[in-house]
Amino acid sequence: xxxxxxxxxxxxxxxxxxxxxxxxxxxxxxxxxxxxxxxxxxxxxxxxxxxxxxxxxxxxxxxxxxxxxxxxxxxxxxxxxxxxxxxxxxxxxxxxxxxxxxxxxxxxxxxxxxxxxxxxxxxxxxxxxxxxxxxxxxxxxxxxxxxxxxxxxxxxxxxxxxxxxxxxxxxxxxxxxxxxxxxxxxxxxxxxxx
Amino acid sequence: xxxxxxxxxxxxxxxxxxxxxxxxxxxxxxxxxxxxxxxxxxxxxxxxxxxxxxxxxxxxxxxxxxxxxxxxxxxxxxxxxxxxxxxxxxxxxxxxxxxxxxxxxxxxxxxxxxxxxxxxxxxxxxxxxxxxxxxxxxxxxxxxxxxxxxxxxxxxxxxxxxxxxxxxxxxxxxxxxxxxxxxxxxxxxxxxxxxxxxxxxxxxxxxxxxxxxx
Numbered sequence: 001x002x003x004x005x006x007x008x009x010x011x012x013x014x015x016x017x018x019x020x021x022x023x024x025x026x027x028x029x030x031x032x033x034x035x036x037x038x039x040x041x042x043x044x045x046x047x048x049x050x051x052x053x054x055x056x057x058x059x060x061x062x063x064x065x066x067x068x069x070x071x072x073x074x075x076x077x078x079x080x081x082x083x084x085x086x087x088x089x090x091x092x093x094x095x096x097x098x099x100x101x102x103x104x105x106x107x108x109x110x111x112x113x114x115x116x117x118x119x120x121x122x123x124x125x126x127x128x129x130x131x132x133x134x135x136x137x138x139x140x141x142x143x144x145x146x147x148x149x150x151x152x153x154x155x156x157x158x159x160x161x162x163x164x165x166x167x168x169x170x171x172x173x174x175x176x177x178x179x180x181x182x183x184x185x186x187x188x189x190x191x192x193x194x
Numbered sequence: 195x196x197x198x199x200x201x202x203x204x205x206x207x208x209x210x211x212x213x214x215x216x217x218x219x220x221x222x223x224x225x226x227x228x229x230x231x232x233x234x235x236x237x238x239x240x241x242x243x244x245x246x247x248x249x250x251x252x253x254x255x256x257x258x259x260x261x262x263x264x265x266x267x268x269x270x271x272x273x274x275x276x277x278x279x280x281x282x283x284x285x286x287x288x289x290x291x292x293x294x295x296x297x298x299x300x301x302x303x304x305x306x307x308x309x310x311x312x313x314x315x316x317x318x319x320x321x322x323x324x325x326x327x328x329x330x331x332x333x334x335x336x337x338x339x340x341x342x343x344x345x346x347x348x349x350x351x352x353x354x355x356x357x358x359x360x361x362x363x364x365x366x367x368x369x370x371x372x373x374x375x376x377x378x379x380x381x382x383x384x385x386x387x388x389x390x391x392x393x394x395x396x397x398x399x400x401x402x403x404x405x406x407x408x
Binding site for chain 2: 125140141142143144146147148149150151152153154
C-alpha cells in the first residue's frame with residue numbers, strides 16, 4: 001500500500017493517478033516512464049558516429065558542395081566538391097565515390113577518389129582504394145593492391161620551434177658584512193711609571 | 195639462372211616461407227639511375243611506372259624527390275586485353291593507351307623508371323611510346339628500361355618492381371606470362387637515337403639494363 005510519505009519520496013514527475021504496485025494498468029506506464037528510450041540505429045555499427053564523437057555520411061548519401069568539419073568525419077557515399085577537416089581525421093569509406101579536393105590532418109582512403117589530397121600528418125591508402133590525384137603529406141602508407149595515379153609530395157613537418165625557457169629570476173644574494181663588535185671603552189688610569 | 199641471395203629455384207615462385215613473394219636481383223643500372231638523380235637538396239621529379247608501392251615511394255621520397263606513380267603494365271593490359279600483341283597494331287587502341295599512360299606535359303620528369311615494360315611492346319607502338327617518354331623527360335633527365343638479352347626467350351612472367359635498396363630490386367610476379375619482343379642492341383640504339391647518351395649494363399640473368407639520358 002502506498003502511503004503519502006512514500007508517495008512524497010517518489011520521483012516528482014509522477015502521473016496524476018496514483019500508481020500502485022499491484023495495479024497492472026499502470027505497470028506498463030511506469031516501465032515506459034522509467035526506462036531509457038532505445039536509440040535508433042541509423043548508421044552502420046562501424047560508423048557509429050555519435051558514440052565515437054565523429055560525424056558520418058552513409059553510403060546512400062550524395063553531397064555536392066563544400067564540407068567543413070571540426071571533428072572526425074567518415075564519408076561512405078558520393079561527394080563532389082571540397083572537404084576540409086582541419087586537425088581531424090577524414091575517412092573515405094569503401095563504398096565512397098568522391099570527386100573532391102580533400103584536406104585534413106589524417107586521411108584514410110578505402111574507396112574511390114578523384115582529386116587532390118592533402119594531409120598535414122598522414123595519408124593511409126588501403127588495399128581496396130583507388131586514388132587519382134596528387135598527394136601532399138608528411139607521411140604516407142600505401143598497401144599493396146591499392147591503385148594510385150598521381151604525384152606524391154612529402155613535406156616534412158617543420159619541427160616545433162625550440163622554446164628556450166626564460167631565465168628564471170634568481171633570488172638576490174645579499175651579503176652582509178659581519179657586524180662590527182661593539183667598542184668597549186677601556187678605563188685608563190694614569191699613574192706614575194715605576 | 196641465379197638471381198641473388200634471396201632466390202632459389204624458380205624465380206617466379208617464393209623462395210621461402212618468410213621470404214616476400216618473388217625474388218631479388220642486383221641492378222647496376224638502378225644504382226647509376228640513383229647517382230644521376232642525386233643532388234644535395236633533392237627536389238627532382240621521378241616517374242615510377244611500376245604502380246604505387248610503399249617501398250618505392252619511401253625510397254625515392256627519401257632523397258627528397260617528388261614521385262609520380264602509374265602502372266604502365268596495368269594500362270597495357272586494359273588497353274590491349276587478351277589479344278595483347280595483335281591489339282597493339284590497332285591505331286585506336288594504341289592511342290587510347292598513350293592517352294591513358296603518358297598524358298603528361300612536356301619536360302615533366304628528371305627520372306623515369308620504365309622497368310621491363312617496353313619489351314612487351316612491338317613497333318610501331320614501341321617507337322611512339324619511347325618518343326613520348328623522351329618528350330616528358332627534362333633535359334639531362336634519365337630513364338631506366340630493361341630488355342631481355344636472350345634471343346630464345348619468347349615469353350616472360352610479368353613483374354612488379356619494388357626497390358629494396360640502391361642496388362637491389364625485388365621482382366614480384368603478377369598473374370600470367372606475356373610474350374616479349376627480343377631487340378638487338380643496334381635496334382635499341384636506333385630506338386633511342388634522339389637521346390644524348392645510352393649506357394648498357396649486361397646482367398647474368400639475361401637482361402640488358404639501359405640507362406637513357408636525354
